[in-house]
Amino acid sequence: MPTDRPGPQTRPTVHDIARAAGVSLATVDRVLNARPGVRTGTISRVQQAIDDLGYVRDAAAANLARQRSFRFVVLLPDRDTGFLRALRAEVAAARPHALLDRILLEQRDVAAQDPQAMVAMLDALADDRVDGVAVLAPETPQTRDAIRRLRATGARVVTLASDLPGSERDHFVGINNLAAGRTAGVLMGRFIGPGAGRVLVLAGSMLARDHAERRLGFDRVIQSDFPHLHVLPTLEGRDDPALIAAILPRALAAQPDIRGIYSIGAGNRGLIQSLRAMGRARDLTVVAHDLSPQARAALTDGTFDAVITQDVGHMVRSAIRVLRAHVEGRDIIAAQERIRIEVFLKENLP
Amino acid sequence: MPTDRPGPQTRPTVHDIARAAGVSLATVDRVLNARPGVRTGTISRVQQAIDDLGYVRDAAAANLARQRSFRFVVLLPDRDTGFLRALRAEVAAARPHALLDRILLEQRDVAAQDPQAMVAMLDALADDRVDGVAVLAPETPQTRDAIRRLRATGARVVTLASDLPGSERDHFVGINNLAAGRTAGVLMGRFIGPGAGRVLVLAGSMLARDHAERRLGFDRVIQSDFPHLHVLPTLEGRDDPALIAAILPRALAAQPDIRGIYSIGAGNRGLIQSLRAMGRARDLTVVAHDLSPQARAALTDGTFDAVITQDVGHMVRSAIRVLRAHVEGRDIIAAQERIRIEVFLKENLP
DNA sequence: ATGAAAGCGCTAACAC
């Protein structure tokens, strides 16, 4: 029962267009690339031939002839979290593959505690000749403006992990963090079950848009679907194991009926250490983000109950594909660039 | 703080190799493609030059010169389930993109109720000249052998969704179904909570390896982590809404303490209809597979509690990439071809 | 405004 077989077709080439339109290759090329110096009448004749023959440009051949190469830069905060470490590793892993496609991939760390550093770096790239930039930056008016300036130079920009709406970036590579927070909320609510109680929320910093969005989604779900749970104000651990080890026991002691912890962002190492030290690893329901080696271990031994992740390798490859498509003026396959909210429990670890 | 910038390098070409080794382009090409007719000494001289210069072949240029085109065929059972419908749609959607890479993509439906049909089709393809085949077939010794015969003709084969170990297929495109079953089990166990009860399992047919593996993973997790739950023998609904509507109420009536239903495979339409008709849509914990429009609606209105999915678009694109890499003798990026077990709850629907 | 011709990196006849 044959269903769908295309005939063995031979695609038309620029030669076919040239012959059909009665012009030379050069003219076809000018029309194809919307270059000036062609009479309107000629343009329409060529366009007609293109449409008639159903011509589709061979991108590989075009790139070969063009000898075009791309320079893409990935900008990351210079912190040392599991997530950023993984991101850097994936960028490094992607470099040789990118090189095969004539893409030079650089990665630079930007001082995270200095708000001006990122702006300075973006402005430097605007002067430098760079084709595309993938950036993970906190949401400030200054970074937004710097990205706008960078875009104005013709460079393409994607935001990574944490979006910067209003910055005129071309694309956001990451998960829907509101939905991720909702997912965390429903896992927390259903795992804790019917009894009332409080939930502690731990975050690196609320300046990052991704963290703020997760918190919002989490709160909304708990409020609407699990009203018997009470979510406490965010505890900012600044990804500092020592700080977390100091504030967490105090917070747990202050409220005796805490039944769950939602770890919104970086700082899992300190959280895990503290929980184990306090002997509270098993009785609390803990939902965290980012499947680092530490988080994986915590999931395995029951310290964590669920970990929500985004595939960092996918993000890096997607950022490269999207930047390239934008530079070449091609469409992207939206579904392929959708970064998934992945849920891991002890039982489905890969 | 610059971290990682490669210098603006120009890749060596075949010309550079030829010059360095003191041979002609043709000889370089012979060595590169392991073609016969080159003295051992010459081979090693060329190989030396390749290594010294760090030459990497430009795949795009090679394909252009080679004018090679690929014929890939996707073989699917001729049933009309949401999953297969989605798979067909994705194949159709991928066709134009594939064509840009000189890949002719065909899709054929094979009679599902006739065990010989698939074998006949595979053998027909073995005679036909086809470069790659992606197949979704039940696991029988006959299909295994037919795939082995097909592979022997030089065609590359990937199994889709349901694996056929021992068939010598090149690759399996799909999720780890044992892990998917485990995931379903833990969601079921944790959502139902501490009280004892029974769980009904509904499947299309246990002949399919993917379904059998899911069942196994599910049983194992329930047994080890939720021993207070008792899993009943599989109810085979054959994806027939009428049949399911007939057997489901009987099964539910026979055991009063059924608290959950695990729908392993096709047949969600009938399940949803029956649950609504019986008024049991809300009180039972239902975990199902494959996010069809019906399943999505059931999740939204609370009939389903969780749906486990594999991204069908990803599967199709992955199958094409993998087949092509195998035909061209290239490596695949394993992480990119990993099909994820996705978990959807009402709150994190995309 | 248009065309002829060379060439991108690689492959494949066909000579020698």
Next chain:
DNA sequence: GTGTTAGCGCTTTCAT
């Protein structure tokens, strides 16, 4: 065995 040469489909000087 090895080399010469003519492309693959497209772009790009440089003439006209």
